[in-house]
Amino acid sequence: MKLHPTPALLTTLARIAPGTELAQGLERIQRGRTGALIVLGHDRVVESICSGGFRINTEYTPTRIRELAKMDGAIILDATGKQVLQAGVQLMPDAAIETQESGTRHRTAERVAVQTGFPVISVSQSMHTITLYAAGERHVLETSERLLARGNQAVATLERYRHRLDQVTSALSAAEIEDVATVREVLAVLQRTEMLRRTSEEISRHVLELGVDGRLLAAQHAELLAGVQADNQLILRDYSNAEGVELDIDAALKKLAEITDAQLVELEALTKILFPNSTVSQDDQLTPKGYRLLSQIRTVPKAIGERLVAAFDNLQHLMAASTTSLMEIEGVGEQRARSIREGLARMAESSLLDRYI
Numbered sequence: 001m002k003l004h005p006t007p008a009l010l011t012t013l014a015r016i017a018p019g020t021e022l023a024q025g026l027e028r029i030q031r032g033r034t035g036a037l038i039v040l041g042h043d044r045v046v047e048s049i050c051s052g053g054f055r056i057n058t059e060y061t062p063t064r065i066r067e068l069a070k071m072d073g074a075i076i077l078d079a080t081g082k083q084v085l086q087a088g089v090q091l092m093p094d095a096a097i098e099t100q101e102s103g104t105r106h107r108t109a110e111r112v113a114v115q116t117g118f119p120v121i122s123v124s125q126s127m128h129t130i131t132l133y134a135a136g137e138r139h140v141l142e143t144s145e146r147l148l149a150r151g152n153q154a155v156a157t158l159e160r161y162r163h164r165l166d167q168v169t170s171a172l173s174a175a176e177i178e179d180v181a182t183v184r185e186v187l188a189v190l191q192r193t194e195m196l197r198r199t200s201e202e203i204s205r206h207v208l209e210l211g212v213d214g215r216l217l218a219a220q221h222a223e224l225l226a227g228v229q230a231d232n233q234l235i236l237r238d239y240s241n242a243e244g245v246e247l248d249i250d251a252a253l254k255k256l257a258e259i260t261d262a263q264l265v266e267l268e269a270l271t272k273i274l275f276p277n278s279t280v281s282q283d284d285q286l287t288p289k290g291y292r293l294l295s296q297i298r299t300v301p302k303a304i305g306e307r308l309v310a311a312f313d314n315l316q317h318l319m320a321a322s323t324t325s326l327m328e329i330e331g332v333g334e335q336r337a338r339s340i341r342e343g344l345a346r347m348a349e350s351s352l353l354d355r356y357i
């Protein structure tokens, strides 16, 4: 799935997000009902397509750029956006570079961005829009109100997803402890975790683009993600050898991120990720290795979790292990062995309570 804006474009969007000096300048230009063509960087290539205008080499301020935008021609800033280098410049990019834009300002902006590799901002006087050309993409900036509306909608979705994820995660934990976990339960957690991840990523992009206007959204986002216990890497590792062959976890995670939203809902594509070589029924039972549940015990660092799984092979064996046999593992002393046993016992207790009371 291709994200929009892409991470490369987002980096530039964050530089002109509300609250930044550049955003304040753009806002003043729009309020003054003028347009502008601003190049965010300067080098020999830029120099070679510049004609006329004048060099000012002065510190960037929102008021200054607003005044300079009143003139015909483009404004060139340095790559940090802190210095105004030239103004009133006629840009003559390669006319062979394709552009779908119609007005000359926007056509020029797109071509300059492609030719120089620097971000270019075009403020339209007639349409009152701000378009950013960067990283091979074109992005029309949205108002904070619209971005916030979409962000709030995504937060409401995230809240629903979180609730559902918590339900399927505790159902899986209970089933794992009783050794009756089914393919369906495992896939449900894989699916819900990925849905949560996608929505969360969407909110992060809004937050970045919103700058200071996104503070509340960022706080809500963080709160909703606190304590999420599902982790798809651990799920995949827990069931990695369900077919007798170890999965390539990184490749599986990549495939998971690439399937479409529609495929994610249907489970078929997810089944193929976890079981690339065989056909399974949703009711088939699986035994986890125990990575995920071990990761929830505070006193078990990752390296020790790895050794425990390597030595005991699966969660059932781990749960049956005595303190003495746990202590045979490097890094597990008496205290840690006890806390592992207590941790697993506590999980068993609470999952039974969840299930039957």
Ligand SMILES: Nc1ncnc2c1ncn2[C@@H]1O[C@H](COP(=O)(O)OP(=O)(O)OP(=O)(O)O)[C@@H](O)[C@H]1O
Pocket: 035, 036, 037, 071, 072, 073, 074, 089, 090, 091, 092, 102, 103, 104, 105, 106, 107, 108, 123, 124, 125, 126, 127
């Ligand atoms: N090659 C260029 N170099 C520098 N400035 C340019 C160039 N082309 C256009 N401009 C600037 O854009 C202004 C508007 O041009 P034009 O109306 O043709 O473009 P437009 O894309 O329709 O703009 P808008 O959407 O703002 O109306 C020009 O007056 C000039 O200041």
